[in-house]
Amino acid sequence: MSIAARIDTDRFAAPGDVLPAAPVLRAEGVSKQYGTVTVLSDVTLDILPGEIHAVIGENGAGKSTFMRLLSGYIEPTQGALSMAGQRVRFTRPDQAQAAGIALVHQEILLAEALTVTDNLFLGRELTKGGMVDDARMRRLAAAKLAELGCEVPATALVRDISLADRQMVQIARALLDEHRVVIFDEPTAVLTGGEVERLLAIIFELKARGIAVLYISHRLDEVQRLADKVTVLRDGKMVGTYPGHTLSQIDMARLMVGRELAALYPQKQATRTNQPMLSVLNAMVPGFVRDVSFSAHKGEILGFAGMIGAGRTELFEGILGLRPGTATVELNGAPIRIRSQREALDAGIAYLTEDRKGKGLLLQERLGPNLTLSALASFHPGLVVKRAREAEALAQAVSTYDIRLKSLGARAGQLSGGNQQKLLLAKVLLTDPSVVIIDEPTRGIDIANKAQIYGFIQDLVRQGKACIVISSEMQELVGICDRIIVMREGRISGEVSGETMTESQIALLATSERAHVAQGGIK
Amino acid sequence: MTALTQSVPARNERRYQFSWADAGPFLALAALLALGFLVNPDFLSATNLSNVITRSAYVAIIAVGATFVISSGGLDLSVGSMVAFIAGITIMFMNMMAPSLGLWAIPAGMAIAVVTGLLCGLANGVIVTVGKIEPFIATLGTMGIFRALITYMTNGGTIPIDRSLREAYRPVYFGTLGGIPIPILISAIVAVLGAFVLYKTKYGRKCAAVGANEDVARYSGISVIKTRTVAYVIQGVCVAVAAICYVPRLGAATPTTGQLWELQVITAVVIGGTALRGGKGRIWGTIAGAVILELIANLMVLSDFVSEYLVAAVQGVIIIIAMLVQRFSK
Amino acid sequence: MTALTQSVPARNERRYQFSWADAGPFLALAALLALGFLVNPDFLSATNLSNVITRSAYVAIIAVGATFVISSGGLDLSVGSMVAFIAGITIMFMNMMAPSLGLWAIPAGMAIAVVTGLLCGLANGVIVTVGKIEPFIATLGTMGIFRALITYMTNGGTIPIDRSLREAYRPVYFGTLGGIPIPILISAIVAVLGAFVLYKTKYGRKCAAVGANEDVARYSGISVIKTRTVAYVIQGVCVAVAAICYVPRLGAATPTTGQLWELQVITAVVIGGTALRGGKGRIWGTIAGAVILELIANLMVLSDFVSEYLVAAVQGVIIIIAMLVQRFSK
Amino acid sequence: ADKKVVAVSIPAADHGWTAGVVYHAQAAAKEINAAFPDVEVVVKTSPSAADQVSALEDLSASRKLDALVILPYTSEELTQPVKAIKDMGTFITVVDRGLTDASIQDLYLAGDNIAVGANTAKFMIDKLGGKGDIVVLRGIPTIIDDERIKGFQDTIKGTGIKVLDIQYAHWNSDEAFKLMQDYLAKYPHIDAVWANDDDMLLGVLEAVKQSGRTDIKLALGGNGMKDIVKKVIDGDSVTPVETPYPPSMIKTAIYMTVANLIGQAPVRGHVKLDAPLITQANAKEYYFPDSPF
Numbered sequence A: 001m002s003i004a005a006r007i008d009t010d011r012f013a014a015p016g017d018v019l020p021a022a023p024v025l026r027a028e029g030v031s032k033q034y035g036t037v038t039v040l041s042d043v044t045l046d047i048l049p050g051e052i053h054a055v056i057g058e059n060g061a062g063k064s065t066f067m068r069l070l071s072g073y074i075e076p077t078q079g080a081l082s083m084a085g086q087r088v089r090f091t092r093p094d095q096a097q098a099a100g101i102a103l104v105h106q107e108i109l110l111a112e113a114l115t116v117t118d119n120l121f122l123g124r125e126l127t128k129g130g131m132v133d134d135a136r137m138r139r140l141a142a143a144k145l146a147e148l149g150c151e152v153p154a155t156a157l158v159r160d161i162s163l164a165d166r167q168m169v170q171i172a173r174a175l176l177d178e179h180r181v182v183i184f185d186e187p188t189a190v191l192t193g194g195e196v197e198r199l200l201a202i203i204f205e206l207k208a209r210g211i212a213v214l215y216i217s218h219r220l221d222e223v224q225r226l227a228d229k230v231t232v233l234r235d236g237k238m239v240g241t242y243p244g245h246t247l248s249q250i251d252m253a254r255l256m257v258g259r260e261l262a263a264l265y266p267q268k269q270a271t272r273t274n275q276p277m278l279s280v281l282n283a284m285v286p287g288f289v290r291d292v293s294f295s296a297h298k299g300e301i302l303g304f305a306g307m308i309g310a311g312r313t314e315l316f317e318g319i320l321g322l323r324p325g326t327a328t329v330e331l332n333g334a335p336i337r338i339r340s341q342r343e344a345l346d347a348g349i350a351y352l353t354e355d356r357k358g359k360g361l362l363l364q365e366r367l368g369p370n371l372t373l374s375a376l377a378s379f380h381p382g383l384v385v386k387r388a389r390e391a392e393a394l395a396q397a398v399s400t401y402d403i404r405l406k407s408l409g410a411r412a413g414q415l416s417g418g419n420q421q422k423l424l425l426a427k428v429l430l431t432d433p434s435v436v437i438i439d440e441p442t443r444g445i446d447i448a449n450k451a452q453i454y455g456f457i458q459d460l461v462r463q464g465k466a467c468i469v470i471s472s473e474m475q476e477l478v479g480i481c482d483r484i485i486v487m488r489e490g491r492i493s494g495e496v497s498g499e500t501m502t503e504s505q506i507a508l509l510a511t512s513e514r515a516h517v518a519q520g521g522i523k
Numbered sequence B, C: 001m002t003a004l005t006q007s008v009p010a011r012n013e014r015r016y017q018f019s020w021a022d023a024g025p026f027l028a029l030a031a032l033l034a035l036g037f038l039v040n041p042d043f044l045s046a047t048n049l050s051n052v053i054t055r056s057a058y059v060a061i062i063a064v065g066a067t068f069v070i071s072s073g074g075l076d077l078s079v080g081s082m083v084a085f086i087a088g089i090t091i092m093f094m095n096m097m098a099p100s101l102g103l104w105a106i107p108a109g110m111a112i113a114v115v116t117g118l119l120c121g122l123a124n125g126v127i128v129t130v131g132k133i134e135p136f137i138a139t140l141g142t143m144g145i146f147r148a149l150i151t152y153m154t155n156g157g158t159i160p161i162d163r164s165l166r167e168a169y170r171p172v173y174f175g176t177l178g179g180i181p182i183p184i185l186i187s188a189i190v191a192v193l194g195a196f197v198l199y200k201t202k203y204g205r206k207c208a209a210v211g212a213n214e215d216v217a218r219y220s221g222i223s224v225i226k227t228r229t230v231a232y233v234i235q236g237v238c239v240a241v242a243a244i245c246y247v248p249r250l251g252a253a254t255p256t257t258g259q260l261w262e263l264q265v266i267t268a269v270v271i272g273g274t275a276l277r278g279g280k281g282r283i284w285g286t287i288a289g290a291v292i293l294e295l296i297a298n299l300m301v302l303s304d305f306v307s308e309y310l311v312a313a314v315q316g317v318i319i320i321i322a323m324l325v326q327r328f329s330k
Numbered sequence D: 001a002d003k004k005v006v007a008v009s010i011p012a013a014d015h016g017w018t019a020g021v022v023y024h025a026q027a028a029a030k031e032i033n034a035a036f037p038d039v040e041v042v043v044k045t046s047p048s049a050a051d052q053v054s055a056l057e058d059l060s061a062s063r064k065l066d067a068l069v070i071l072p073y074t075s076e077e078l079t080q081p082v083k084a085i086k087d088m089g090t091f092i093t094v095v096d097r098g099l100t101d102a103s104i105q106d107l108y109l110a111g112d113n114i115a116v117g118a119n120t121a122k123f124m125i126d127k128l129g130g131k132g133d134i135v136v137l138r139g140i141p142t143i144i145d146d147e148r149i150k151g152f153q154d155t156i157k158g159t160g161i162k163v164l165d166i167q168y169a170h171w172n173s174d175e176a177f178k179l180m181q182d183y184l185a186k187y188p189h190i191d192a193v194w195a196n197d198d199d200m201l202l203g204v205l206e207a208v209k210q211s212g213r214t215d216i217k218l219a220l221g222g223n224g225m226k227d228i229v230k231k232v233i234d235g236d237s238v239t240p241v242e243t244p245y246p247p248s249m250i251k252t253a254i255y256m257t258v259a260n261l262i263g264q265a266p267v268r269g270h271v272k273l274d275a276p277l278i279t280q281a282n283a284k285e286y287y288f289p290d291s292p293f
């Protein structure tokens, strides 16, 4: 690809053109440095009441850093914030909250050992006569969650609920109080259809009430639907602020990346064979999955679709020995027993988790050890860890997967979300598996990198591997898969391929009982 | 963006209602009582049970405080020495005041005990939170300090309570109210108060939050330093209350008073179902844990199976089995 | 892709080189040596230093094992009693074999010590990992068990080593090789091996991963159970090595042998910069920590300022100060 | 010239009796340092056998010792280290527990733990008329405890005295209190109790008092704690006698050593302190109200 500087910014209004008088929040020339590394430099932004302001940029562009600056989690090294013309300085997030700024984090920040209600009201419990009023808090929590369409019980422990539900709890937490500015940092990355729609509706409602909304997303269609203004960041610097509705998705992508983009989905390749590679019979995962059988073929990209809670993650965790479950598994026709992830990896089946922070990477550890953790046995034959080889592999992975980082000595937790995902992909592929199962491959990944990842997946099947993709983005599945299995309430409700592989057909299978019956004809 | 407009029904409601983890310690307690009865029917006699529960009162009272410290993500190894130190200070003060105040020296001494406990707890809390020292090490340090201070105060011997106060003070351990031994009443009051604070007040929530995830707590505007320090102060006050009940029992403080109680206290808390890594504390489980420990020791004496040399081994085995039962009853 | 070529200069390599956190324990050590010299110039005499470092060898050797256990996210309170138990078994075995094997009873006993240590460690490991019991409680239980077993074996008294073996075995503690006392050599070898395993081998990686985040380890195909159990086994073997050096020093095992060493060991590990919550171990810091503890005790004996009763208090204060210095030197 | 250095190595004050030892050792050091300008007495306490060995190394590494007075934790463990000091030409005084190699000690001054047990047993046999059910509380598993129990058990062998139960209470009054409560719950009839140390006896007496039981005719201890000696003086019927094991023996030993050192009198050999019964008649001799013990 060429580095093209051909972005016709002149089509758009110059930044700062359309400013009415009273921004509710203003950042002026803010920068953030970590040691010698500059993550954000000289960003100036006005946020008006009743305005939805989207901030977009590639992975690692500095969006989350900027949002954390605005809401008091970190302090700028230069520049200043003001609210309604008054200089403000936040040294702690609760000060920003008191001033009316709430942030929904990109990563989940909840206390897992506590209940949903406890988390919602943490630090601002309601009391009655000196006692915490649990009943009332539970009621309010349940009401707020219902409003967001989240059906998780208010008394559940956060540790027991799914990632998506946790995200909804975070959103509910931010919306519980009346705020003047609400910042959403990739709120929809772990959500699917229903929740996304409801969230967008709620954002419009906030706007109608005169609340300012800052919105970050890699899903440019959402940005397009929502944003009054779009600010683009690239490499920590402002590219500009543009009126939202005039930008097409392609324009946004170009501004973010700074060059022309190829098509999002690659041309489908005819690598699929009829030779089953991984066959699973009668998979059972107590409480989640009943009686699921399927097989993935050599050279095939097999999709797994379904709504949140359909049990896709649990299915594969059960098959791979990561949670209790039973299944008869055959690899290349030979029966194998998998009781742990180790045995799965040794057999050549790799699983890439959807929860990269909790289960994927050691956030406090450097990149090299993270990269080789799954592949210790094959990567370091013998007893000793070979650091030189590891460094080499890291350099290789950084260039192959285009992992953006400021230093090779960084810790995994310092990478931006998207780059963590790429590191995780590199880590799993280092084991050289023949079957690759990727759970939510592009969660939180920017549009350019998505295309890259689709490319990587295609490379895998071209090498004769089988690839299973679990995704909550139906578009993505339709875009890259040869065949898609749809799950609903722990069972397979149907399968689509070729002609029938449309989003509406998948949606039908994923939601409706009748579709299950009707789908016999499709097969 | 594709829209799926329907969300899955919440089918997991029932999971959150009855928890074996909560019931675990009480089941273990019941099992132990049954076992005890089989071994020696006297075990369930009113006198024996009342003795044992009264004895467990100290550890129970201290363990209520420890439940706060542990659920806030801390640990306190100094409680045993702190009992001795506070008992020493209290007795010295009472003895000093007895000539002028007469029996009023007793309540005055109790007040001094509470103040001392509060200050000791504060010291622990500040070293751990402001000094940012691993609680294990910080309180190991203060454990040595308190122990040395009581040794110094007693010249290595005993500080007995003044004879003039002894009889008046005795009922605090040996007395009963409505047939119930006073230490049991006091520990019940401490437990109810503890449960109230931990479960019903804002502070209790903060405590659990700080223990569950410091970052989340900080981001929620909770002062980790303040919350955890207060937990240590509560611990200190509980230790003081235990010391107040303790003094009349033998009427003296010695350098061996309270030795190794810290281990018993922590064991009681953990047997009670509170996780050592912090998060949520279980006051009632803690109380059950304290009684369980004392019952095991009692059972060792009442049964004739075990060589005197092996008592500690059997106790160790029973504790491990109790924990296993609790784990696998889930 | 755009940013790639310019964004990855390997310019941060130097970060690996110096870290205040790593240097902390060594700075504390240096400060203590200077302080000691001021208090009593004899402190830095070759004999004194060699004595002190030799003495710190046991705790250092055990603490190397503890560094594995702690960095894998565990804890072992049983090491002190385990020393006594292993020393007891070893002496009994040597005494039994002495008539038939002569001096060969000594190496045979050493082999038995190592096997016993391995099994004790395995027991701890299995209870903690397979039994899923909080390490604090599990090893508190086995601590009682080992202590009771040695009491039983000695009938509450002492097991002295056979006179015929005594002189031949003595050099293992009192001998020197090239001027360096043998225990120092042994602990150096243990430390080098430990550092090699923890920093350079795959197992070391796994250990750190399991301690840092169990889930990530599990999802990366690492067996949490196996890794943590092996850490306890390493701990057991280290305890055995320490027991082997210990026996010739005092020539006997008693029920009080090794009492409270567990606390010293954990303190050494933590002073050395290893976090108790697991993730990363620092072997060399641990060694420095063990020496620091022994130096503090030595300083107490050499200085005449402190009342006998207050020695423990001053030690506690110095440990807390050492931790503070380490914290705030960052 | 140089001061003569006398090092005193004793256990740390971890219960009543050792506290008494520390008290008397310090008193002796203070008196001697004041009285003899050319003698320096240095007292060091150690909390365990291993620490005591360390302390010996430290004391001898930093200066030349003219004499060492030591109350060893255990015989076996301290024999070699004391020998090493002897080999440097130091005068060795051993108190209480002899070393396994008797040739090391120049002066040996000891109480008699076997006699403590035996004398108590004799009194009990007499008083109970040769038969009865008793319970025993023992201390921390060490030599001292072992010897006392052995002396006791050997003496009652063949009589009608039956030991119902024997358990450790770690020379700790709290543990003794609990253990006695449990004994009382377990045995409906107990004629006598023996706690082999007075700290424990205090706990025993409280438990008996609380139970209100009258079957316990005797509750005896040992060591000569002032509170118990006071009871004997006052003619207590349950505790009419006491067995001394005076911690002041350390003071005697220090004085004898210093006397030897400054040439007043050459003192060598063995001095064995007896463990006579303290009765109301002679109790005043054993009563030191100012001692911590």
Ligand SMILES: Nc1ncnc2c1ncn2[C@@H]1O[C@H](COP(=O)(O)OP(=O)(O)OP(=O)(O)O)[C@@H](O)[C@H]1O
Residues within 6 Å of the ligand: A034, A037, A039, A057, A058, A059, A060, A061, A062, A063, A064, A065, A066, A106, A404, A405, A406, A414, A415, A416, A417, A418, A419, A444, A446
């Ligand atoms: N504590 C830190 N120390 C050093 N560098 C950091 C730190 N935190 C973040 N960075 C770096 O700052 C850059 C911007 O990160 P940020 O999380 O703001 O990106 P982002 O735009 O939100 O990306 P994504 O879309 O992937 O979430 C990244 O290169 C990241 O590695």
Ligand SMILES: Nc1ncnc2c1ncn2[C@@H]1O[C@H](COP(=O)(O)OP(=O)(O)OP(=O)(O)O)[C@@H](O)[C@H]1O
Residues within 6 Å of the ligand: A159, A160, A161, A162, A163, A164, A165, A288, A306, A307, A308, A309, A310, A311, A312, A313, A314, A354, A472, B008, B012, B015
């Ligand atoms: N530990 C748990 N205890 C109780 N319920 C749980 C637990 N983990 C998950 N659940 C519930 O199980 C259901 C299935 O989980 P999950 O959302 O991971 O399925 P999925 O099909 O993989 O969906 P997705 O991958 O889109 O998130 C959800 O309703 C979730 O709330």
Ligand SMILES: [Mg+2]
Residues within 6 Å of the ligand: A063, A064, A065, A106, A185, A416, A417
């Ligand atoms: Mg981000």
Ligand SMILES: [Mg+2]
Residues within 6 Å of the ligand: A312, A313, A314, A354, A439
């Ligand atoms: Mg999932």
